[in-house]
Amino acid sequence: MNKRGLWVSPTEFVSFAEAKRSSTLNQHIATRGRSDAGSFSGANLPNPDPILKAQGKDITVYRDLRSSALVGGNIRRRKASVLSLERGIKRGAAPIKVERFIRDWLTDLDLDRIIRELLDAPLFGYQPVELMWQPVGMNLVPEDLLGKPAEWFFYDKDNELRFRSKEAGQDGELCDPQRFIVARQDATYANPYGFPDLSMCFWPATFMKGGLKFWVQFTEKYGSPWVIGKHPRGATDGETDLLLDSLEAMVQDAVAAIPDDSSVQIIEAAGKAGSAEVYRELLEYCRSEINVAMLGQNQTTEKDSTRASATAGAEVTKDIRDGDAGIVAASLNGVIRRIVDINFGEQVIAPVYKLWEQEEIDKVLAERDKSLSESGVTFTPQYFKRTYNLQDGDIVETTPSDVGPEFAESALKPILDQVALDQAINALPASLLQEQSEQAIAPLIEALQRGRADSEALGLLAEVYPQMDTQALEQTLARFMFIADTWGRLSASADREN
Secondary structure, three states: OOOOEEEEEOOEEEEHHHHHHOOOOOOOOOOOOOOOOOOOOOOOEOOOOHHHHHHOOOOHHHHHHHHOHHHHHHHHHHHHHHHOOEEEEEOOOOOHHHHHHHHHHHHOOOHHHHHHHHOOHHHHOEEEEEEEEEEEOOEEEEEEEEEOOHHHEEEOOOOOEEEOOOOOHHHOEEOOOOOEEEEEOOOOOOOOOOOOHHHHOHHHHHHHHHHHHHHHHHHHHHOOOEEEEEOOOOOOHHHHHHHHHHHHHHHHHOOOOOOOOOEEEEEOOOOOHHHHHHHHHHHHHHHHHHHHHHHOOOHHHOOOOOHHHHHHHOOOOHHHHHHHHHHHHHHHHHHHHHHHHHHOOOOOOOOEEEEEOHHHHHHHHHHHHHHHHHOOOOOOHHHHHHHHOOOOOOOOOOOHHHOOHHHHHHHHHHHHHHHHHHHHHHHOOHHHHHHHHHHHHHHHHHHHHHOOOHHHHHHHHHHHHHHOOOHHHHHHHHHHHHHHHHHHHHHHHHHHHO
């Protein structure tokens, strides 16, 4: 690189002056096709997951892990933590009709099922979802969002999703972005498949399964006492087999019949407790690793954990839950963006789908209720019980007889003041306000009628706005505000005198 340009390859130099005029600034320079770091033959980009590469398999090997009680239970806990969040549409700067349209569309969907399917993305790295479009009147919306098995899809060298179709052969069928969205976790250019959390559970779950198998064998071998039978030296094979059958029956039923010239000795397996602890420690380590990978903590497997810490450790950590919720929100917002583009245009701002914690909303609601109470609004005990999940006896309910005269008078005064203001407002002639309003906006209506296009109408509005005569209406409103201000001052003065 020098002051005049940049070497983009060993044989190609691009000056900064040419770069300003070039139309290729948005094109990739470092691509898989030009890189010699590895061979990228064909359209299929293998999943770079080290576990899958070592096993020579696809992500179906991770689906088998869900049959484990620990892994399957943690998966349910992960999904339940996101489903317990509050969720809904936030309008933001989107038009009202667009927000209502999206809200009505979401009402017809089975969102719980869709969110559960989207939450497979953190487990397997990526989760393709097919959009089933249908016409609704003059519009087009997805009738359903169906999660499809991730092993049916792969990425090509251009990081585009392809379907393993029988008709398309090895290169697969390119997926239409309008028909498919992909929920992904930590996807990058180098790894468009994302990072699967189940990859961190593969070896612990495998060792845990093998350790449990050897632990069961060890328990069978050393958990029960050894029964040793002795027979005379000259016993035949038939007599020996009969003695063995009798000893086996003795272990199972504690009853056996043996010849009078044979002897039986019972020996306890001593000194094997330390060997059994080796298997226990292996299983506890594997459980701890799986809990850390799936829940973000391992307090439930610690020997010295208290009940409080173990209860807290049974929950999914907030950062993992929020990360899962972010994947769900990003995927649904991608669908919403496509719906708005098709039905309202690409320039229209789309509303946003969000998930949030209930405690945050309770705090906002409590601050609103506090502000309204300070303004004189009185809430019933039933409202507080219903809104804040209170029980009978949690709050002291008062009756009107419990309120003193001074409190009754102060509560009555704002009502009388409001009545007086309402009478003052009603005293204003409605015909006068209507006439003054029509005179003020008449030039605007005329400009809109003369405009033949949106741009021309905006220009005419800008011209006539300075000519609007709003003096009469402003004087009427000013008199009303003066009356209200004077009444307020007189009421405050009377309150101080009392």
